[in-house]
Amino acid sequence: MIAGEGALPERLARAIALAGPMPVSQFMAAANAHYYATRDPLGAAGDFVTAPEISQMFGELVGLWCADLWDRAGRPHCHWVELGPGRGTLAADARRSMAKAGFAPAIHLVETSPTLRAAQAERVADATWHDGVETLPTDGALLVVANEFFDALPIRQMVATPAGWRERLVACQDTLFLPIAGKGVPAVVVPEPLRDAAPGSVLEVSPASVAIVRALTVRLMRQGGAMLVVDYGHEGPLLGETLQAVRGHGFANPYETPGEVDLSAHVDFTTLAAAAQVAGAVAWGPVEQGEWLVKLGIDARAAALARSSPDRAEAIVADRARLVQGMGSLFKAMAVTAPAWPQPAGFA
Numbered sequence: 252m253i254a255g256e257g258a259l260p261e262r263l264a265r266a267i268a269l270a271g272p273m274p275v276s277q278f279m280a281a282a283n284a285h286y287y288a289t290r291d292p293l294g295a296a297g298d299f300v301t302a303p304e305i306s307q308m309f310g311e312l313v314g315l316w317c318a319d320l321w322d323r324a325g326r327p328h329c330h331w332v333e334l335g336p337g338r339g340t341l342a343a344d345a346r347r348s349m350a351k352a353g354f355a356p357a358i359h360l361v362e363t364s365p366t367l368r369a370a371q372a373e374r375v376a377d378a379t380w381h382d383g384v385e386t387l388p389t390d391g392a393l394l395v396v397a398n399e400f401f402d403a404l405p406i407r408q409m410v411a412t413p414a415g416w417r418e419r420l421v422a423c424q425d426t427l428f429l430p431i432a433g434k435g436v437p438a439v440v441v442p443e444p445l446r447d448a449a450p451g452s453v454l455e456v457s458p459a460s461v462a463i464v465r466a467l468t469v470r471l472m473r474q475g476g477a478m479l480v481v482d483y484g485h486e487g488p489l490l491g492e493t494l495q496a497v498r499g500h501g502f503a504n505p506y507e508t509p510g511e512v513d514l515s516a517h518v519d520f521t522t523l524a525a526a527a528q529v530a531g532a533v534a535w536g537p538v539e540q541g542e543w544l545v546k547l548g549i550d551a552r553a554a555a556l557a558r559s560s561p562d563r564a565e566a567i568v569a570d571r572a573r574l575v576q577g578m579g580s581l582f583k584a585m586a587v588t589a590p591a592w593p594q595p596a597g598f599a
């Protein structure tokens with residue numbers, strides 16, 4: 252018997268001692284599951300801040316995006332779904348603006364962390380929670396939103412060496428975790444234009460992300476609806492290591508204190524779009540978050556908010572700037588729609 256006892260680093264060390272070094276994806280999945288299960292990482296006192304936590308304008312505009320799409324699709328029976336809803340702030344803000352537009356779908360939250368489920372219940376008490384996308388309702392269309400969700404999903408890393416591509420594994424010496432070049436992988440798993448990369452080059456792939464996009468796209472094809480993904484990332488596939496650890500609003504070593512730091516990696520929007528297209532759906536974007544928010548009317552929303560709370564006018568201008576310029580060109584929005592659904596706003 253192998254007992255699942257002790258703190259996470261000890262359990263990881265024991266697993267590596269017994270079964271050998273593990274893929275980066277297995278290390279990241281275990282570390283993040285522990286990290287999110289044991290804390291609320293968001294906000295000034297936490298490790299990082301996300302767009303819905305910066306300003307209510309973000310969730311409100313996401314809600315309007317959903318309501319507009321639902322309206323132009325002919326107002327079908329719909330469920331609203333959020334993947335990795337954090338504190339539930341986006342869901343609460345989106346719901347308020349959807350209701351103003353006459354759209355009041357049931358709310359479904361896909362969340363594995365008990366701590367964050369409790370935070371979400373304070374803001375969206377009547378939601379239905381799911382461990383994964385498999386149990387989402389099968390009646391009616393799905394409008395799915397995922398902000399900074401896919402960056403938290405596990406990635407595999409391939410490293411180019413003079414002897415070919417290898418999968419990076421995480422080894423353990425004493426209590427120190429460290430990345431090593433592990434088993435060889437056949438060159439065909441590396442996209443052709445990148446195959447001859449210089450030794451030391453790193454390629455990241457996220458099969459877990461592709462599997463979720465695929466499963467949801469199958470649902471959109473059957474049930475109708477759309478998915479909105481907002482995250483940091485690039486049009487890929489690209490070479491380069493983006494795995495990062497964040498703690499207390501600064502960078503940390505991803506291999507130190509697993510489960511106590513937030514591990515994330517850039518999202519490869521091209522690969523996610525391709526997964527949706529393979530399953531028959533239409534992919535839109537990615538476009539930069541700032542450009543997308545401006546097209547959705549963030550300036551009018553900021554002006555209206557400033558008029559109704561003049562004492563907060565300066566803060567509202569600063570929040571708008573942070574969402575539109577501060578998050579820079581790194582944050583992007585991408586959408587997937589069922590073929591019979593209209594073109595979503597902000598992607599023209």
Ligand code: SAH
Binds near residue numbers: 283335
């Ligand atoms: N969307 C929120 C929170 C982002 S943090 C915001 O923008 O503020 C990432 C979120 O994804 C957390 O809620 C975390 O618990 C959740 N999460 C991470 N991995 C998950 C997984 N495999 N399944 C479901 N939820 C996950």
